[in-house]
Amino acid sequence: MTTSHSDKHYKATEKVSESIKQYYRESAEAASHGEPVILATGNFPVELLYAMNVVPWFPENYSALCSARQVAGRYCRIAEKNGYSKTLCSYFKCGLGSILESGGPFGGTLRPKMIVTTRFNCIPHIKWWEILARFYEVPLFVLDGPHVVAAKMEDYHYEYMVSQLEDLIELIEKTTGKPYIQDRFTETLELANEASRYWRWVLDSRKNIPSPITLSDLATDMFVSVVLLGTQKAVEIYRQLYEEVSEKVKMRQGATEEKIRLAWDNIVLWYNLGLFNYFEQHDAAVIYEPYISDTWGGVELNINEPLKSLASKCLNIWANFSLELRAKRYLQVVKEFHIDGVVFHSNRACKPFSMGQIQLAKYLQENGIPSVSFEADMADPAAYADGQVKLRLDAFLELLKMKKGLL
Numbered sequence: 001m002t003t004s005h006s007d008k009h010y011k012a013t014e015k016v017s018e019s020i021k022q023y024y025r026e027s028a029e030a031a032s033h034g035e036p037v038i039l040a041t042g043n044f045p046v047e048l049l050y051a052m053n054v055v056p057w058f059p060e061n062y063s064a065l066c067s068a069r070q071v072a073g074r075y076c077r078i079a080e081k082n083g084y085s086k087t088l089c090s091y092f093k094c095g096l097g098s099i100l101e102s103g104g105p106f107g108g109t110l111r112p113k114m115i116v117t118t119r120f121n122c123i124p125h126i127k128w129w130e131i132l133a134r135f136y137e138v139p140l141f142v143l144d145g146p147h148v149v150a151a152k153m154e155d156y157h158y159e160y161m162v163s164q165l166e167d168l169i170e171l172i173e174k175t176t177g178k179p180y181i182q183d184r185f186t187e188t189l190e191l192a193n194e195a196s197r198y199w200r201w202v203l204d205s206r207k208n209i210p211s212p213i214t215l216s217d218l219a220t221d222m223f224v225s226v227v228l229l230g231t232q233k234a235v236e237i238y239r240q241l242y243e244e245v246s247e248k249v250k251m252r253q254g255a256t257e258e259k260i261r262l263a264w265d266n267i268v269l270w271y272n273l274g275l276f277n278y279f280e281q282h283d284a285a286v287i288y289e290p291y292i293s294d295t296w297g298g299v300e301l302n303i304n305e306p307l308k309s310l311a312s313k314c315l316n317i318w319a320n321f322s323l324e325l326r327a328k329r330y331l332q333v334v335k336e337f338h339i340d341g342v343v344f345h346s347n348r349a350c351k352p353f354s355m356g357q358i359q360l361a362k363y364l365q366e367n368g369i370p371s372v373s374f375e376a377d378m379a380d381p382a383a384y385a386d387g388q389v390k391l392r393l394d395a396f397l398e399l400l401k402m403k404k405g406l407l
């Protein structure tokens with residue numbers, strides 16, 4: 001059985017669910033009153049867009065929402081019927097399908113004044129945004145940077161990106177008529193930092209045994225870090241989450257009955273978040289995932305070097321890590337978070353998150369860390385076979401329990 005709902009353990013997570021609806025309703029309303037909308041990729045520095053007083057809108061997040069509402073498959077098929085390959089990113093196909101049908105939750109994609117993307121994460125980030133820019137006949141800005149982040153980044157990488165961000169600020173001013181105001185930018189970054197501190201603390205709280213929070217909540221909670229960072233609302237929600245989680249830590253309570261501690265590799269299945277309940281029903285807590293922790297994991301921005309700081313934040317993400325960095329990071333988190341095994345979601349839709357998983361699994365095995373892999377798709381349920389996946393997971397959990405002497 002698949003379900004887009006996972007049982008949540010925190011009231012703050014219910015607040016996040018409300019904030020998702022509120023964000024989409026309010027963005028649509030602001031656009032209808034003529035406020036300028038900018039469509040941006042998920043790893044674009046949202047703080048800059050809030051500082052410029054425009055309405056940031058994220059097509060990838062919208063496709064995840066469509067998937068959670070069980071309509072992504074239909075939109076993917078529309079894009080395929082219009083000639084786009086089945087093998088393309090399902091966020092792209094879903095987003096485009098909903099635009100072609102002029103449909104989708106909350107009234108569909110907002111008509112933008114301009115479009116911003118990055119060149120270093122994946123090819124859809126360029127091609128998808130080019131298609132959108134042609135469709136809406138608006139300017140497209142592509143932030144360039146090193147495609148793979150190696151162990152050491154040089155100053156010239158950041159100088160190059162800072163100069164582009166300066167050009168972008170000018171372009172936003174010219175296209176939207178919204179002025180850049182230094183004080184507002186500083187205020188936005190301070191709000192982002194405050195929210196990020198709470199968020200980082202919550203993510204790190206999972207080092208506790210038992211873990212006070214799992215991916216059942218965090219898959220929803222991450223919305224704030226992706227979409228709302230730099231707003232007062234983000235601070236309020238993450239402060240509440242922090243307070244609730246710290247209570248649990250004080251009481252040494254786990255989010256769930258926890259015999260096995262797992263890491264999840266790749267984007268979650270938005271149409272089937274209920275899978276995380278399945279783990280919990282089998283006494284397994286999913287307590288680490290590079291997708292959230294090493295992508296939107298609550299980075300402290302340097303207020304004195306704001307653009308360099310934003311450049312560093314959007315470059316240093318899991319999908320842009322070299323294989324060597326990913327391997328090192330896994331060894332570190334397995335130790336720090338006391339992880340028993342890793343579940344690899346081999347995601348047909350997202351190549352940057354899936355490439356290298358076989359090598360990583362081999363590397364983990366050589367270091368005594370078991371893993372299991374299954375194929376699916378983050379947004380399109382057509383590529384998911386519930387029975388087969390659970391058969392693999394059951395065998396894996398049994399193996400881990402035997403290894404720990406629990407069976």
Ligand code: SF4
Nearest residue numbers: 089091122124350351
């Ligand atoms: S391929 Fe992956 S990173 Fe690129 S747009 Fe799709 S989901 Fe996002």
